[in-house]
Amino acid sequence: MHFKDIIQIIKDRRESLQVTQETLAQLSGVGLRTLKQLERGKGNPTLITLQKIGDALGLEVSMKIKNRITE
Template identity: 55%
Template sequence: MHQYYIIDTVKNRRDVLHITQEYLAELSGVSLRTIKQIESGKGNPTVETLSKLADVLGMELTLVIKQLNP
């Protein structure tokens, strides 16, 4: 999964819900600075941070195990 997919997903979902970055920070407990870094492509969020954002945005993080090519 590319970083840009995560960025676009967070931004788009926030827009659909009409949630500002500031309000997302307040609801999720993730700092505004971190959210701005994530959305600008400069951040490297932890799984915990992404999980907090996903929870507020009504989304769920999932990990998928890919098959390895022999």
């Protein structure tokens, strides 16, 4: 999954719950400026930041590392 897909899921979830960016910033502990930048496709959030946002929205954030090298 690409970064912009993740951000779109977050934005869609926030909007479907009718949560403002300001409220999400308060609930997640992530700065309002950071949230606005992310939703515009800017910035480079850490996994911790994505986890905080996901927790506040009831989303599960997980990371999968896969070795694509085959012998």
